[in-house]
Amino acid sequence: MRARILKTVFLSSVFTAPAYAQDAPFESNAIFLGTLAINSTGGDAINDKDVTSDDLDRKNPADLQELFRSEPTISVGSSIPMSQKVYVNGIEETRLGITIDGARQNNKVFHHAATNLIDPALLKSARVDPGVAPADAGPGALAGTIAFETKDVEDLLDPGATAGGRVKLEYDSNGDVGTASSAVYSRQGGFESLLFLKRAEGDTRQDGAGDDITGSGTNLASGLLKLAYETDEGHRFELSYEQVHDDEARPYRGNIQRLIGGRPVPLTRNYVLDRRNVVLTYTDETPEGWWDPKFQLSFAKTELDLPEEDQSTYGRTQSFSGVFQNTFAVASGTVTTGLDFFRDEGEMDYKSSTNPAWNEHPIEKLRNVGVFGQARLEPLGGLRLTFGARADFRELEGVDGSKHDDSGISGNFAAEYDLTDSVTLSGGYSHVWGGIDLAENFIMNAAWTYPSDGFDSITARNAFIAAELRTGAWVFDAKLFQTDIDNARNASYGGGPALTADVETRGYEVGVAYAWANGSVQLGYANIESDVDGRIADSYSGNYLTMPLGEVITLSAVHDFETLGLRIGGDVEHVLKNTRTYSFASGGSGPALPSYTVANAFVEYTPRQMDNLTFRAEVNNIFDEQYAARATYGQDFAGEVVPLYEPGRALRISAAIRF
Template identity: 35%
Template structure:
């Protein structure tokens, strides 16, 4: 603990030194009587309800964070908010946790196409290349009924870049070329984007390749199976008619074929660290329709999506996919009251294949929903919604089950005084039947104890924002009943039995920030505890459900020096030592860490469209695993370490 505190103190001093070297210019720019220019810009297409009460817990990833993560990974996307944790040092192993809840238990979409295609438990179900992103919204805990089914712990929505966002005024076509090199692993990445618009039609094409060697952790330890070999592609097209109809299609893919740790999210097991080839392919396609000039009675949304995950390991193959659709309309009764209603469906399939068999589980869902959003009094916003879902499940050995369940949510926000809001929310969510990890389908299953899951989410907090200064905080509790787990009964035939688990995460989040005309500083802190079956959770007992996280913090600072066409800043990612309190075979305290990064971004006025970014990451060469990485509480597991000290250079040229 003393070591961590010392590192945090030194880290803060380093970043404060960089901050104060800016001089008095930032302070002089702050005038209480003038409106501050926004620096942290939030953007999310089709979010008609960004100020509604059901967005109380929403986290909008900043434009700066997305741009900074362009040649990085998913962990970089959420680096500004401690309540969203991404564990795993390589993209194939990176899993997302929101308030401690595994994203498998959230409704997750890319362009409206449902994701969470659960496959091998040592591999993520949520891989996405940050270079494809234009906006991200996380609804932590309480999610509205129109966010979709299975939102046991909330929802995450990703939106992809498109031509209309990248084209500047007066342009009809353009492009961007990006080159990046990282010294740790000698990873060289190249990306090319082309986009155009003509007579209402727009199109964007994107391709990226990243190739490198195994990286080293802090202390110069080489981590086998961590070399980059990632190819990404995106094609997105749209048409906007003169009367306001907007049609959009998109297709993306990610391919990663390389030697990885034998268990991809482990660094080692029982002191050994063999590798094997993982051949993974992830695809997501969507069709969307909306009207850009809605009327009081006609504000439609139509979505059809398909996503698939293929994971080949040795002689085995896991394939999981989701087909989903949504038809909705929002009725605007007046300027402050609306009602969104519609129907949605999905069909999820999970299949395992080897030389002898191809067992499959399938789940179908049909839902109807409605959500009312209103400002009932000046400063008092209320959002209330409900949905009903009917599910059918088909398991191995011709097992069938049916279930129907209702979900409800309510959120309230009240501006007590100018700039200060109190807010609270509650959601009771029917989750239904979940598909299992298909790499466990190699033997028979017993579904006798299989029950539909259900969750309760409660949150309450405040936010204050005035003249660039902001504070916020909230407490939360997510309780999932009958979450699907498994137990292998070692009879002569070795049968897996479905078991029901009750999972709870509780904690609180705090944030403080200051924004001036040319920059910002922001500190977030999150404390999360997890329980399974009423006992403190280990990373094993909570596998695919939650994670014991303890205290996590994130600090970010950025300032633009307009006279020099230069932006400088840095960040601290940290966690404190944490004893999970779990009994049984969990035998180690999670170790704290503090990791510091600095960056400088230069846009020379002499070369229009060129942007250079240099980063120094993990400058103290901390030897650590991210708090969300599996197995840190077990001596038998060598956790997958994050990269040690590295320097990277990225060149972007917009033409």
């Protein structure tokens, strides 16, 4: 009874999650819609969702779930970072264009593992373009983009300083997880350097019922190295290297605790997941007129190794990509044109120690060259437009050496209009050609026969309409959206390389935010429905496509006591019961997905006499709720799958010093 009363009091309060920096003014584009940034490249604030450096400082995220907390249209499944996947407007991230520091990611290694293993400690920002995305965001952005940016010297160095460093120690009581990170950075003349290292170790964690979460130990290492040189004329050259490595016993099928029945397998096996990213970039930091270039070459690789007593399976995906573009300043905005390319590979190497005849080593390769243009204009006061197109030319090389060519055109348009000083309307539409993509590494079959008449091209259509009302310190937002993807490649080991599926997601979100001098509060609601091949989606048929999500309510807030150097905040997520599920047995409705409520709170203290020192304490899952995050795989198969539950109540404390 006492816990129930405490929960009621908490939910009715505004003691909720961090949303805005103590020294930053309230900005409406941190909520839903934003305003179109005429000089932006690679994204359009008319339709994007930004997680800024200030947001990262306030959230202190340990994984992608915490990174996108408080965004009701962005869901992350799994309680283990090694198997987390992101869903934007209900679409799984492999159907979006994913970049890290501009480098294309191609990480569809294993459906039981993460698509992109990201350590938020390395990040300075994350930008999401849901659905409608600009042409210069890259090829294959079927349902939008996610652009991760890692930290720079500029983000860390104190004003006027030429060198500095940071050290942070953190402890989480659930699993006895200890984390240590450090960074050193400098700027001398035109030279810059940054080195960031992090190590995290911990034991098995417990869910809200006190039960062990199978394979939830922590053994992660990450690092970031950046070197840059900028001439007096503004020519900037930057080289970055980023790596994340996870090596730990995980559930045998990494994104579920276990199957009930089925073939007998060990409860766990070791997953060794390693992702690396190398990027070389040239930009002109003092552009004039029609000359504002960006030249970039990058190499990204993800490897997954599953060693077992009687067999081993190794998967590798890699992408060598580049972009050469220029942004032209015109009278009413900018126009960006350019060329990009990628060369992707997906490999699986299976070895059996009991029967070498089962060994196989299939490889698929994919090449693409694209040309694009994107305009961002403000032709009239209060009217902002962005529109563009791209043409892509693609070739797939199958495991049998056969080659399959395809080409297509994509286009996008979005507009935002200030109807009054307080009301802004916006909308957009895109048609995206995705051609052919690589199959998942772990289901490739060396005996596949590819269709002689070619593949059906993957295409997508995205649309949204939205409105924003601003009155005083209040902002109200509403948005309708829909994505349709046709012929999404859905290959299977036994079914062949050319299977496809159609997916549709649709939904709406509404939100309200209020800001005062030293804080803010925001409330969001989203309702998302998903269909695969014309029927209600389930998590199995939705692999690499979608997930049955339903309704989500988020509440978050923060307040600063500036004279005390104190900040408090927290967040609440309430996910409603979802009865829109599918049953393979009956062909009708499946078991309902249960509702849950999870609340988190934090306090942060920076002594005024030592403002380079910060202490933080947070309590996550305050009410010790036992639940699986709505985007977690398998929970719609009640009685057949034990899903990965989220950790129960935990105290996380940290101390950080800047010098």
